[in-house]
Amino acid sequence: MEQEKIKDKVIYFISIITMGTILISMAYFFFLRTVEIDITENIEVSYTGENGMATIDVSARKDDLNQRMQEFLDTVDFEVSPNHDLSNGEVVTITATYDENLAQRYHYQITNTTTELTVEGLLDRYASLSQIAPSYLEDVLEAGRSYVQDHSQEILALNGSTDEDENWKLDNLQVTYAAFLKSYSSEATDRIIQICRLDFTWKDQTRTLYYLVCVPEINDGNEVQTQDIFGERAYMSEQEIQNQSFSEYVQRVFGKQYQIEQILQTQPAEDTETSQEETENE
Numbered sequence: 658m659e660q661e662k663i664k665d666k667v668i669y670f671i672s673i674i675t676m677g678t679i680l681i682s683m684a685y686f687f688f689l690r691t692v693e694i695d696i697t698e699n700i701e702v703s704y705t706g707e708n709g710m711a712t713i714d715v716s717a718r719k720d721d722l723n724q725r726m727q728e729f730l731d732t733v734d735f736e737v738s739p740n741h742d743l744s745n746g747e748v749v750t751i752t753a754t755y756d757e758n759l760a761q762r763y764h765y766q767i768t769n770t771t772t773e774l775t776v777e778g779l780l781d782r783y784a785s786l787s788q789i790a791p792s793y794l795e796d797v798l799e800a801g802r803s804y805v806q807d808h809s810q811e812i813l814a815l816n817g818s819t820d821e822d823e824n825w826k827l828d829n830l831q832v833t834y835a836a837f838l839k840s841y842s843s844e845a846t847d848r849i850i851q852i853c854r855l856d857f858t859w860k861d862q863t864r865t866l867y868y869l870v871c872v873p874e875i876n877d878g879n880e881v882q883t884q885d886i887f888g889e890r891a892y893m894s895e896q897e898i899q900n901q902s903f904s905e906y907v908q909r910v911f912g913k914q915y916q917i918e919q920i921l922q923t924q925p926a927e928d929t930e931t932s933q934e935e936t937e938n939e
């Protein structure tokens with residue numbers, strides 16, 4: 658009987674010691690253990706701009722982190738030097754700063770706050786219109802025409818008052834001029850513009866507008882950035898319209914900021930109603 662009591666006490670004390678050891682280990686692991694962190698090891702880098710004209714944005718990757726680490730990384734800021742007009746192959750220095758008090762409280766030992774990065778993957782601008790692949794050029798021109806087609810009613814509403822009971826329809830869409838605009842500045846992207854003539858009809862009335870659509874970010878990535886396409890009414894004088902002086906108008910508006918190369922392939926007049934019927938039949 659006495660031996661059983663002693664045995665039970667031994668088991669009890671062993672259990673207490675084991676639980677205490679586990680709790681102390683857990684407390685050390687989660688609250689007292691010093692954790693080494695290399696801030697520059699898991700960084701995310703994104704570029705803005707093209708080769709020779711780019712900048713870098715750096716942030717800390719925060720995937721699958723505990724709450725403490727997330728809180729600490731939220732205090733980290735990165736400085737990149739140099740960080741303007743960057744080109745492929747150029748080496749930049751990334752320096753991190755952080756909340757030192759928070760790092761001390763959480764027992765984080767920061768082992769590295771500086772690293773170097775070689776710039777790569779930046780897209781190049783085309784030196785001239787002749788370098789642009791014909792297939793890419795046609796995709797850009799088609800995207801511009803589609804933008805005008807899809808927004809024709811908004812274009813009409815913005816460029817002339819109409820009564821609610823008037824049902825104006827786009828009867829004709831014609832590209833009258835197109836050009837590649839190469840920017841003189843690194844702050845503006847190269848672009849392709851088209852001047853479109855839009856003829857709207859309602860009953861026996863006709864209304865004609867000229868609209869300039871712009872597809873920006875023309876580079877050797879050969880991707881059409883459809884989300885960035887925009888346009889505005891082409892405010893040409895009556896004489897420019899009468900003389901079809903589209904190149905003179907573009908030179909007057911864009912000549913100081915861009916080198917202008919006219920694209921000679923323009924789309925003939927298109928009957929939009931016939932085009933829509935053919936699409937529906939297909």
